[in-house]
Amino acid sequence: MWKYIARRFSTMLFTLFVISLISFAVIQLPPGDYVTSLIARMASQGAGNISQEFQAEMRSLYGLNEPVYMQYLKWMRNILVNGRFGYSFVYQRDAINLIVERLPMSFALAFSSLLFVWAVALPIGIYSAVHQYSTVDYLFSFIGFIGVAVPNFLLALIFLYVSYRVFGRAMVGLFSQDFADAPWSWARVVDLLKHLWIPVIIIGTGGTAGLIRTMRANLLDELNKPYVETARAKGLSENRLLLKYPVRHAMNPFVSTIGWTLPGVVSGEAIVSMVLNLPTAGPVLLGALQAQDMYVAAGFVLLLSTLTVIGTFISDLMLAWVDPRIRLQ
DSSP: OHHHHHHHHHHHHHHHHHHHHHHHHHHTOSSSOHHHHHHHHHHHTTOOOOOHHHHHHHHHHHTTTSOHHHHHHHHHHIIIIIOOOOEETTTTEEHHHHHHHHHHHHHHHHHHHHHHHHHHHHHHHHHHHHTTTSHHHHHHHHHHHHHHHSOHHHHHHHHHHHHHHHHSSOOOSSSOTTTSSSOOOHHHHHHHHHHHHHHHHHHHHHHHHHHHHHHHHHHHHHHTSHHHHHHHHTTOOHHHHHHHTHHHHHTHHHHHTTTTHHHHHHHHSHHHHHHHTOOSHHHHHHHHHHHTOHHHHHHHHHHHHHHHHHHHHHHHHHHHHHOTTOOOO
16 A cells, blocks of 8 residues: 555656646747737837837846746746745736635635535435436436536626625625635634635536536446345345445546546636636636736646646545445555
């Protein structure tokens, strides 16, 4: 077991190194750089013709006049030695501060969305499989197709409209005005929980609908296998038989989603966060990519990739625990 963990850990380190190379290179692929975007914004504001000397001076100031591999080496050395991800050209501050401010909220949203998806999709998927072709099964199937088809940002817009028409105000953000800039306290945590359920339901709807269909299909496949008939012939009650064998084997997709939950939420909640004005990582990452603020974008991508790799490792261990057919060796 320890040899397996050590081997997987070394693989994780190599994977993160490759991801850092690819992410930094991909961010450099769009034509131009931050100075190009800055000059374009200045020209649109009536700055007139900007000299090449000024542009060269700005690139030298930001270190953009060096080859890409030199920028990458300096970036990695800064991370490993100083624990910093570089300087944000747009926000004029260290990128690590932006990441530390936004990533915990994204993690809380991702974890809450995961709990919501599991709590809803698991029992509905089991019920739909056990009561195949019933009226409730057709109803849940219809709702599932609606959840998969409707984009999250459209649900957010519908919710804003309904909340404004019913309550007289648009329910946006994760905090009330009194707690938006307040220090952390138990009252602020309670206020966060009061607002967190709204984006959790909106963002988790698509994942819930997909996992309901997956759980139903997997469980139907397990219910038709010979070991279920054998267990039933030995006198096991239906509820005990269902939970002990087929449900346990059909839960693999739930466990395997742990690794990509956070990146999936960050990529899926960017527009939802803009609509609902959520202080999460999605809008900052999208803005950094648009403005070619490369150190902020690369820092977010690297940290999200790290969490993905760690989450995948944890899900592999949990899969081996949940499903006895999976063996580490």
